[in-house]
Amino acid sequence: MTSRENTVLRLCYAALHVVLRPEYKRLGHTLARPGDPRVIEEHIDWAATMRLRTAMDRHGLGVAEAMDTAQRFHLGWPSARRLIAECGALKLANGFCAGAGTDQVPAIRSMLDLVDAVVEQCSYITSHGGIPVILPMPWLCEQDAGESDYVDVYEAIVRQVRGPVFVHWLGAMFLPALSGYFPGRSFQRVMALDPAVVRGCKVSLLDADFEVRTRRELLPREQIVLTGDDFHFGRMILGGDAPPAPGGGGKPSGSGTTTIGSRRVALGDWSHALLGILDAIALPMRQALRCLAGGDEQGFLRITDRCEELGRHVFEEPTQHYKAGLAFLAWANGLQQDFTLVNGEERMRDREHYLRCGELARAANAVLDPAVFERRLAEFARAPWPRD
Secondary structure, eight states: OOOGGGEESSOEEEEOOOOBOGGGGGGOOOSSSOOOHHHHHTTBOHHHHHHHHHHHHHTTOEEEESSGGGTHHHHHHHHHHHHHHHHHHTOOTTOEEEEEOSTTSSOOOSHHHHHHHHHHHHHHHHHTTOEEEEOOOHHHHHTTOOHHHHHHHHHHHHHHSOSOEEEEEEOTTTOGGGTTOSOTTHHHHHHTSOTTTEEEEEEESOOHHHHHHHHHHHGGGTOEEEEOOTTTHHHHHHOSOSSOOGGGOOOOOEEEEEEETTEEEEEESSOEEEESGGGTOHHHHHHHHHHHHTTOHHHHHHHHHHHHHHHHHHTOSSGGGTHHHHHHHHHHTTSSSOOOOGGGGGGGSOHHHHHHHHHHHHHTTOOSOHHHHHHHHHHHHHSOSSOO
């Protein structure tokens, strides 16, 4: 048995955004009139994008690459492919996972096309040292596929890939095209297909009760839940009931360890994490995880409660525009030259939203350089918005 010191108490992956060069905004791309992904790729600031990944690794967090936070559904596979390769080349100490989808295929005509595309991307991610995260497939919703269809598609994928892999369930609040995903008990059946390959799931449903039920169902099979709940992640990671039982309900119990990829991971009645908000809170989250490792649960919650306030604001409705706040805070912290997003998505939030992001980042101790942060916030407050 590996010693406790060599066991990761909580796997935590930060889903990170992509940095664009400031001149990109001159192209005039909008969500209503999106740009060609090949043109957008030419304006990615690759050096700044990778610096975000290495900074996250220094804070002790893994990286979730080429996910929704990186505007995967707008950029497509060519950019995702490069992100995965460059992230793998960084040899991050805390590892990385990456989204495996079907966007290298111009048109999906059958379920076999889905399977072949996902398997191809899983193999590519694995070859670069990452753990594939099987992304949801909107085509299944478009076809009004039933429970058995979902199970058949995922089973065909699982049979052909080399684990570990995670399964991602992204809610319609993040991508409306996924309304009705995983009908019936298809999700539960998929997770039971081959636990030696499917090592866990990432759930982004903002449903704490469902997440707790799911991790308790998966625990006997040594599978984990990576929380995607940017509103309640502190208590999800700490563990136990959600909401907590009156009087605290006792501490969440552990049940040993398991191996996921090259890492030994603690098992118990808690969630691990794959979160977009970690993009903005790596500094306080590092301290929170140290508190948790030292048994200081109240210290952990004090830190994460403040971070959750920021998360609730960044992810406020319409939730799919959360990336704007993350890019803004990275800019305010001096990590990039601008906070422009693919297809001008930053324009979907107003000035007040951004200024409140700044206030809550201060309260969460998520400011890297106070002088730079205050100067840039003051600059933003004076400038016209939306920008010309």
